[in-house]
Amino acid sequence: MKVRRSNRLIDMTKYLLDRPHTLIPLTFFVDRYGSAKSSISEDLGILKQTFKDRGIGIVDTIPGAAGGTRFLPSIPAAEAKAFVDDLKDALNDDSRYLAGGYIYMADVLSYPSTLRTIGRIMATKFVDQRIDAVLTVATKGIPIAQSIATNLNVPFVVAQHDSKITDGSTISVNYVSGSNNNVKKMVLSKRSLAANSRVLIVDDYLKGGGTVNGLATLAREFNCEVAGVSVLAEENFARREFTDQEYVSLVKVDIAKHITVSDGNFLKTVFNQK
Amino acid sequence: MKVRRSNRLIDMTKYLLDRPHTLIPLTFFVDRYGSAKSSISEDLGILKQTFKDRGIGIVDTIPGAAGGTRFLPSIPAAEAKAFVDDLKDALNDDSRYLAGGYIYMADVLSYPSTLRTIGRIMATKFVDQRIDAVLTVATKGIPIAQSIATNLNVPFVVAQHDSKITDGSTISVNYVSGSNNNVKKMVLSKRSLAANSRVLIVDDYLKGGGTVNGLATLAREFNCEVAGVSVLAEENFARREFTDQEYVSLVKVDIAKHITVSDGNFLKTVFNQK
Incomplete structure (x- = not known):
C-alpha cells in the first residue's frame, strides 16, 4: 500500500x-x-x-x-544561549544557598523538558566525535547522563560509591575529593563498560575535580579512553586539580553566602569556535 | 511568512x-x-x-x-508485547544469575532506546489519569522514572538512602525491607515534592515490596496521594507484604539457581481490560 x-x-x-x-x-x-x-x-x-x-x-x-x-x-547557538540565560536566572537565587557553601539544584534536574534541552545542548558539542558510552556517578549525574546518551544514542553507565549486590563483579578505584581532601571510592560493574570505548564523562557539578578524575581513572581501568568531560555547573573554585582534562560547563557558580551564577565555558567553547 | x-x-x-x-x-x-x-x-x-x-x-x-x-x-498492545518478549529473551540468561539469588539487569537500563520504550509502555497505563510527579529511589529506578516522566511530562523526584548535603532539608522514613527484614531509611528533599500531588511510584525491581511501601509512606509524609506503582520486573516472591497497593510489572522473574523470566501483569492488566 x-x-x-x-x-x-x-x-x-x-x-x-x-x-x-x-x-x-x-x-x-x-x-x-x-x-x-x-x-x-x-x-x-x-x-x-x-x-x-x-x-x-x-x-x-x-x-x-x-x-x-x-x-x-543539535541546537542553534541562540537557543542554547536563551536556555543558559534562563538556567542562570533560575539558579541565581539566594534561597538555593545551603549550609557549608552548596547550592540546591535538584529541582532543575527533575523536569524532563529541561533535561531534554541540556542533553541536546551537550550532544551538540560532541556531534562529530566518536562517543561509545556516557559515564557518570550516582546519583545527581544520572538524569543528565541519560539525556546526553539519548541524544547521542549510546549506552550510559553509572558508577556507584558503594557496590550493590545487583552490580555483580565490580572494579573499584580510590580518588581524592578535591574539595575536602577525603579519599573516596567509586565502583563500576565489570559488565557495564566494554573495553576500548571512547567515554564521555558527565556530572552535575564540578568543584575540586576529584570526582571527574576518579571517573577518568575508572575509565582507564576498563581500558577506555576519555573523549570529553561535560558538567551542568562548575563552581568558581581556586584549587581545581585537573591534570590533562578539558571540560565544558553550562553555568559557573560563585558561592559566598550569596549565589552568583554566570555563563560556564560551554557557549564560548562550542559556539564561538564554529 | x-x-x-x-x-x-x-x-x-x-x-x-x-x-x-x-x-x-x-x-x-x-x-x-x-x-x-x-x-x-x-x-x-x-x-x-x-x-x-x-x-x-x-x-x-x-x-x-x-x-x-x-x-x-501510548503504545499499541502488539508493540508492547513484542518488546516484553524481547526483554524476557534478554533476561532469560543464566549468566545473569548473581550470588544470593539476584539478577543482573543494569545493562538493560543503560540503553536509551530500551528506556524510551519502557517509558512509553508505562505511560500508556496512566495516559488518562492525573499524575503530578513520578517518585523513585536511587539508583537503578532513576532511568526508568525519567523515561516515564518524560512521556507523562511531569517532574520526577528521587529519594535517597542517605541524605546528601545538596538535598537541603529532608524528610525521612524508616521501612522494613520485605526481602530480608532489615529496617532501612530513605530520605527526600523537602523542596522536591509539592503537597497534594498525585504520585506515581516507580522502581526497577519488586521483591518483598518494602521499598515500594517505603516510597508510599514517604509520599504520604508529603501529603501526597499514590496514584499507582509501576516496576520493570517483579520477583516471584511468596512473602510480599502489600497492604493496599496495586502495581504493574513488565516481567516476572523466578530465581532458583536458574533464571526464568515470564510476563509481568502489565500486558494482561492494561491491554486485556481495554
Missing part, C-alpha cells in the same frame, strides 16, 4: 528523532511506505531543510550503496 | 512529541506558521490519523476557545 507524502513526513520525522546517530538506508523507507526511491529522496530533502530551519538538528545524507540518512541532534 | 504544509507537518510532529500531555492552542500554530486556522485544523487531522496508524499515540483535539491539541504518548 502506498503512503502519502504527508503521512510519510510525519512518520519519518518520528522515526529519525527516535534514532539519532543511526544510519538508515534509503531502501528501508522505500519498503516501509511502498514509495519510489525518488519520492523518498525528495522527502528527505524536505526533512533536511525543515530540521535546519527549525534548529532541530542535521539530517545527513550519505550517498552510495552503503549510504543512507542519519539524524544528528 | 507562510510555511508550506510539508514543513508544518514536520515541525508540528517534533513540537508535539517534545510536549506530551500539554494543551497547545490552535492559535499558537496559526501564529507560528502564518497559516489559516482551517489549514492548521487540516494539518492536525493528518497528524492525528498518522499518529494513530503508526502507533505513536493519541492526538487529542479539544474544541472551543479554551481548547487546543494534546499529544498523549
Whole structure:
C-alpha cells in the first residue's frame, strides 16, 4: 500500500528523532511506505531543510550503496544561549544557598523538558566525535547522563560509591575529593563498560575535580579512553586539580553566602569556535 | 511568512512529541506558521490519523476557545508485547544469575532506546489519569522514572538512602525491607515534592515490596496521594507484604539457581481490560 507524502513526513520525522546517530538506508523507507526511491529522496530533502530551519538538528545524507540518512541532534547557538540565560536566572537565587557553601539544584534536574534541552545542548558539542558510552556517578549525574546518551544514542553507565549486590563483579578505584581532601571510592560493574570505548564523562557539578578524575581513572581501568568531560555547573573554585582534562560547563557558580551564577565555558567553547 | 504544509507537518510532529500531555492552542500554530486556522485544523487531522496508524499515540483535539491539541504518548498492545518478549529473551540468561539469588539487569537500563520504550509502555497505563510527579529511589529506578516522566511530562523526584548535603532539608522514613527484614531509611528533599500531588511510584525491581511501601509512606509524609506503582520486573516472591497497593510489572522473574523470566501483569492488566 502506498503512503502519502504527508503521512510519510510525519512518520519519518518520528522515526529519525527516535534514532539519532543511526544510519538508515534509503531502501528501508522505500519498503516501509511502498514509495519510489525518488519520492523518498525528495522527502528527505524536505526533512533536511525543515530540521535546519527549525534548529532541530542535521539530517545527513550519505550517498552510495552503503549510504543512507542519519539524524544528528543539535541546537542553534541562540537557543542554547536563551536556555543558559534562563538556567542562570533560575539558579541565581539566594534561597538555593545551603549550609557549608552548596547550592540546591535538584529541582532543575527533575523536569524532563529541561533535561531534554541540556542533553541536546551537550550532544551538540560532541556531534562529530566518536562517543561509545556516557559515564557518570550516582546519583545527581544520572538524569543528565541519560539525556546526553539519548541524544547521542549510546549506552550510559553509572558508577556507584558503594557496590550493590545487583552490580555483580565490580572494579573499584580510590580518588581524592578535591574539595575536602577525603579519599573516596567509586565502583563500576565489570559488565557495564566494554573495553576500548571512547567515554564521555558527565556530572552535575564540578568543584575540586576529584570526582571527574576518579571517573577518568575508572575509565582507564576498563581500558577506555576519555573523549570529553561535560558538567551542568562548575563552581568558581581556586584549587581545581585537573591534570590533562578539558571540560565544558553550562553555568559557573560563585558561592559566598550569596549565589552568583554566570555563563560556564560551554557557549564560548562550542559556539564561538564554529 | 507562510510555511508550506510539508514543513508544518514536520515541525508540528517534533513540537508535539517534545510536549506530551500539554494543551497547545490552535492559535499558537496559526501564529507560528502564518497559516489559516482551517489549514492548521487540516494539518492536525493528518497528524492525528498518522499518529494513530503508526502507533505513536493519541492526538487529542479539544474544541472551543479554551481548547487546543494534546499529544498523549501510548503504545499499541502488539508493540508492547513484542518488546516484553524481547526483554524476557534478554533476561532469560543464566549468566545473569548473581550470588544470593539476584539478577543482573543494569545493562538493560543503560540503553536509551530500551528506556524510551519502557517509558512509553508505562505511560500508556496512566495516559488518562492525573499524575503530578513520578517518585523513585536511587539508583537503578532513576532511568526508568525519567523515561516515564518524560512521556507523562511531569517532574520526577528521587529519594535517597542517605541524605546528601545538596538535598537541603529532608524528610525521612524508616521501612522494613520485605526481602530480608532489615529496617532501612530513605530520605527526600523537602523542596522536591509539592503537597497534594498525585504520585506515581516507580522502581526497577519488586521483591518483598518494602521499598515500594517505603516510597508510599514517604509520599504520604508529603501529603501526597499514590496514584499507582509501576516496576520493570517483579520477583516471584511468596512473602510480599502489600497492604493496599496495586502495581504493574513488565516481567516476572523466578530465581532458583536458574533464571526464568515470564510476563509481568502489565500486558494482561492494561491491554486485556481495554
